[in-house]
Amino acid sequence: MVRRIYVVRHCEAEGQPREARLTDKGVQQAAELAEFFSKIEINRIVSSPFVRTVHSVNSIAELKQIEVETDERLSERILSTKVLEDWLEKLQATYNDLDLKFDGGESTREAMARVVSVVEEVLNGEVENTIIVTHGNLMSLLLKNYQSDFGFEQWQKLSNPDVFLLEFDENEVLLKRLWQDKEVIVASHDISKTRKN
Secondary structure, three states: OOEEEEEEEOOOEOOOOOOOOEOHHHHHHHHHHHHHHOOOOOOEEEEOOOHHHHHHHHHHHHHHOOOEEEOHHHOOOOOOOOOOOOHHHHHHHHHHOOOOOOOOOOOHHHHHHHHHHHHHHHHOOOOOEEEEEEOHHHHHHHHHHHOOOOOHHHHHOOOOOEEEEEEEEOOEEEEEEOOEOOEOOOOOOOOOEEOOO
16 A cells, blocks of 8 residues: 655744744745645645744645644754854754764654654554644655655755645655645655654
8 A cells, every 4th residue: 555644844833832832924825825725635634843843734624624733752953942143054964973962852863753654653543645744854864764865955945835645555765855836846856765663
């Protein structure tokens, strides 16, 4: 059975805290996301518990008449618990050194492991089509797990919202970007690669 996981980055938000809500533009983007998914079969939605991620897919959940499940493992990666003036440079370094860590933060490898564990649980379940809603950095690390050259530059090019498809068929996975300027595009990131066990 082919399993499809739609990895969604949240819509535009007012800030970074867990409680940050969507901006007016983000609310409109959430409506556009619902329209985007209106003709796509969805059986399950699993989201980061952050307000901005849940609110990004509430309309999809209502349309599909399914509940949004929340999972802490989809929360944004913590780069450091201290303020880093050069955080962008430090973030870039973590794409090259997967074990690099800063005070109170997670390494790329650690953050990747927790988001991949959500995907593996979904794949071991019964449903065919799942939406996973998360944050930009964590999304990029999930995609990097299946396409190793997905890195800092690709993270910078992600949009709010963004949608990628991970399609699993036996031991093969196809990665495809579906969202760009609200249009479905022919993916330039198609891969066929043996799934990591």
